[in-house]
Amino acid sequence: MVTALAVAIGFALPVAAGHYGRGMSGREAAKASLAFPGPPGKPVTVDLAAFGGLKKTLQPWHFRIFVSVANKTAGPRRVGVRVEGCALFFDWVVRDYTWEADARAVAEPIPPGGKLTLYLFTEVPEELRGQPIYCDGRIVAFAPETGELLTALPLRVVNGIADGAAHEHHHDGALHVH
Amino acid sequence: MNRIPLKGGKDVQNHSDRFRLVRYASYFIGFLLFYSPAALVLRFFSGLDGKHLIGNLCDSLNLRMGVGGLLSIDRWQAMDWTLGQVSIFVVMAVALILGPLFCGWLCAAGAFTEFVGRLVPDRWKIDVAGKVDAGAVRYGFLAGYLSLPFFGTGIGCSFCNFRVLEYIGLGVGSGFLPALTSTYIVVTLLWLVAGGMFMKGGRGWCVFLCPVGGIQNAMHAIGARLPFTAKMRYRPENCRSCGNCVEVCPMRAIAPAADGDWQTSGGPGVRISLNTCIACAQCSAACPHGALGYGFGPLAKPASATLPAREAARS
Numbered sequence: 252m253v254t255a256l257a258v259a260i261g262f263a264l265p266v267a268a269g270h271y272g273r274g275m276s277g278r279e280a281a282k283a284s285l286a287f288p289g290p291p292g293k294p295v296t297v298d299l300a301a302f303g304g305l306k307k308t309l310q311p312w313h314f315r316i317f318v319s320v321a322n323k324t325a326g327p328r329r330v331g332v333r334v335e336g337c338a339l340f341f342d343w344v345v346r347d348y349t350w351e352a353d354a355r356a357v358a359e360p361i362p363p364g365g366k367l368t369l370y371l372f373t374e375v376p377e378e379l380r381g382q383p384i385y386c387d388g389r390i391v392a393f394a395p396e397t398g399e400l401l402t403a404l405p406l407r408v409v410n411g412i413a414d415g416a417a418h419e420h421h422h423d424g425a426l427h428v429h
Numbered sequence: 430m431n432r433i434p435l436k437g438g439k440d441v442q443n444h445s446d447r448f449r450l451v452r453y454a455s456y457f458i459g460f461l462l463f464y465s466p467a468a469l470v471l472r473f474f475s476g477l478d479g480k481h482l483i484g485n486l487c488d489s490l491n492l493r494m495g496v497g498g499l500l501s502i503d504r505w506q507a508m509d510w511t512l513g514q515v516s517i518f519v520v521m522a523v524a525l526i527l528g529p530l531f532c533g534w535l536c537a538a539g540a541f542t543e544f545v546g547r548l549v550p551d552r553w554k555i556d557v558a559g560k561v562d563a564g565a566v567r568y569g570f571l572a573g574y575l576s577l578p579f580f581g582t583g584i585g586c587s588f589c590n591f592r593v594l595e596y597i598g599l600g601v602g603s604g605f606l607p608a609l610t611s612t613y614i615v616v617t618l619l620w621l622v623a624g625g626m627f628m629k630g631g632r633g634w635c636v637f638l639c640p641v642g643g644i645q646n647a648m649h650a651i652g653a654r655l656p657f658t659a660k661m662r663y664r665p666e667n668c669r670s671c672g673n674c675v676e677v678c679p680m681r682a683i684a685p686a687a688d689g690d691w692q693t694s695g696g697p698g699v700r701i702s703l704n705t706c707i708a709c710a711q712c713s714a715a716c717p718h719g720a721l722g723y724g725f726g727p728l729a730k731p732a733s734a735t736l737p738a739r740e741a742a743r744s
Contacts, residue, residue, distance in 0.1 A: 254565045261569020262576075264638070269582035272612045276587055279610040303611035313608035372608050 275303050279314065285392050286321040287328075287401035295390070295404060299375070300411030312375040316406070319368045320392045322361040330367050331356030331395040336388030337406065338379065342372040356395035375408075384409050431547050436671045437717030445677060448714030452534065453544065459535030463490060465595050474512055491591060492517050492531075492641045497583055499644075500575045521644060525652035527659045528708035528723075529645035532635065538594045539635045539642070539707075542621055543679045546631020556629040558675060559684030563636045564646075564704030571643035587612040590620040590634055630679040636705055650703040656727040661706055661713070663699070663729045668720035670696025674712035682706040692732045694718070 278301045284292045297314055322328050333355050334341060343350065346368045349358040361367050375385050386408035392401040435442050461467040471490050495517030498504045504514070520531050532539060546554070557563060577583045586592060593616050596609070609617065624633025635642050653660040670693060674683045682705040691698035701712075713721045 254562050257562045257565035258569035258572070261566040261571075261637070262573035264570055265573040265577060265584055265588075265640075266580055266582075268588050268612075268615075269577050269580060269584045271615075272584055272587035273582050275611045305611040305614045306609075309614055310609055315608040374608070 275306075278302060279306050281314070281316045283316055283318045283390050283404050283406065284321075285319065285390065285402045285404050286323050287392060289321075289323055289402070291402065292404050295406050297406075297408045298411065299385075299409070312380065314373065314408075316371040316390075317368070318371060318390060319366050320361070320402075321366045322363055325363055327360035327362050327365075328401075329356055329358075329360050329395050330401065331393045332367070332369065333391050333393070334371070334388060334406065335391055335403075337386040337408075339373045339375065339386050339408065343369060344372065345369040351395075354395050383411070431550055433551075433676050433715075435673045435676065435715055437673065441673070441715065441717045445673075445711070445715040448711060452709060452711065453540065455534045456537050456540035459540070460537035462535065464537060464591070464598065471512070490516060491586075491589070492520060493589055493591065494586075496571075496640045496644050497574060497577065501578045517641070517644070520641070521648050524645035524648040525658070528653070528661070528706070529642065529649050530708055532639075532642045532645055533707035533709035536635075536641075538590045538620075539632055539639070541594055541597075542625030542634060543631035545621065546625045546628070549626045551629060554627050554629040555633075556681065557633075557636065558629070558678070558681035563681070564650075564702060566637050567643045567704060568647065570638055571640050571647065574640040574643075584612075588616050590616055590639070593617055593620065630681050632679045632681075635707070636680055642707070646704050646706070649706070649708075653703050653728060657725060659708075659723065659725045660703075660728065661701055661708055661710065662722055662724055662726055663701060664720050664722070665691035665693045665698050665729055665732075667718045668693040668696070668698045669718055670698055671717065672699075673715040673717065674699060674721055677711045677715040679709065679711060680705045680707050683712055686731075690731045691729075 278298075281295050281297045283295045286292065295316065297316065299311065299314070302311065302314075318332065320330055320332060322330065331354060345357065348361070348367060350356075350369075351358050357367055379385050384407070386406060388407075389403045389405050391403045393399060394401055432442075432446070435445055462470045468490070490513045492513060494511075495514040498514055499517070504510075523530055574584070587610065593609075593613055596613070619638065620634040624635075624637070625631050628636075630636075649660070652658045668691070670685070672685070675685065682702045683699050684702075685696075686698045686700045688697045690700065708723060710723045713723060
């Protein structure tokens with residue numbers, strides 16, 4: 252009886268965790284999917300007011316954005332990525348490819364059908380925390396050799412502001428990414 | 430760093446402590462092999478593919494995802510296996526024949542909490558050895574984990590202690606604390622704090638909540654019963670029930686046996702749970718009497734397997 256109860260508790264844990272995780276992941280971890288050539292992807296909005304209770308308690312001002320850039324051309328392409336029009340300072344963790352920080356681009360070409368994936372980590376600085384909108388810019392993928400825009404995705408970081416209202420507050424601040 | 434006091438004198442203590450350092454060195458090699466930024470195994474396989482990529486554990490070589498996909502009908506139909514998914518079969522085969530050596534010698538995520546746990550005095554910790562049916566919870570968790578595709582969900586990444594360890598590494602390397610989601614905060618609290626710092630042995634997450642460890646021990650529990658496989662072998666005739674092995678086992682897999690289970694050189698002896706033993710052999714290093722050792726051969730048969738022996742012990 253005790254063993255059966257222990258098995259049942261063990262079984263219930265991942266099932267409950269899966270449902271909890273699925274509910275939280277959409278609210279706390281933003282995903283930006285870009286592809287070139289192709290139509291613009293879904294705009295990314297990070298709403299700090301929608302974070303879960305644990306997150307709000309322990310890390311209310313930190314968040315990350317997972318960015319993927321897919322090469323849908325027929326040949327290998329080097330890709331650069333930057334954030335424009337956003338006063339937040341992002342730390343970058345680029346996965347699987349060597350990142351050339353000066354060029355803001357990967358060293359190796361992305362093969363056709365391949366993806367460049369990276370994380371943008373940030374913390375809303377204290378001086379911005381009283382504002383309703385922290386960022387209203389875009390994530391841009393570009394060709395590092397020519398500077399040609401490959402694709403871009405609107406990026407907004409807000410604190411409980413509805414989508415429509417966020418558009419009225421444009422940040423034209425300098426680029427603070429590195 | 431808290432030292433685990435052992436019986437048998439200074440030599441036994443020193444031997445056990447030196448052996449622990451050897452284990453930690455092995456886990457560090459595991460860190461270099463499997464975790465960013467080194468991830469040498471991934472670099473090797475990427476190099477074979479001509480990509481020469483910077484390694485990253487997740488999505489490419491995360492064994493948790495390999496376990497999670499074992500019952501995925503889509504994955505079996507597509508037969509499109511990633512390196513991580515193939516690797517879980519290798520790990521399972523090794524566990525069947527040689528024991529859960531990945532857990533016992535290479536998994537840096539498990540070793541990290543074991544190490545951190547030693548910073549906290551034992552009097553503040555919960556000890557589950559012999560008190561909780563860890564195998565039942567563990568296999569229940571594994572069954573639930575494998576069933577998640579049927580529930581339309583999954584916890585491959587959101588509850589991943591491997592990933593949290595990478596984040597900690599990135600945070601230490603960059604001086605920047607990575608942003609954690611609520612699920613990662615839960616993992617950090619369970620893996621590092623509750624299961625690591627405040628559970629004796631420092632491997633509470635491994636014992637109860639790791640599907641990679643669970644599936645290895647499931648294989649080990651089958652394989653160890655075969656006479657030609659390797660496992661931690663108990664020699665009750667040498668055992669004097671000093672309890673050193675119980676004290677040092679990081680998985681809390683060893684507990685005092687019931688009276689009459691074994692014919693020992695003194696005391697009731699011990700029992701080793703095949704459902705949680707990771708073949709790290711720390712018990713062997715702490716045993717002053719040669720009653721425990723890793724090797725090939727059959728498991729010792731308890732005296733209680735025969736009724737006359739049990740009755741003789743009772744009398």
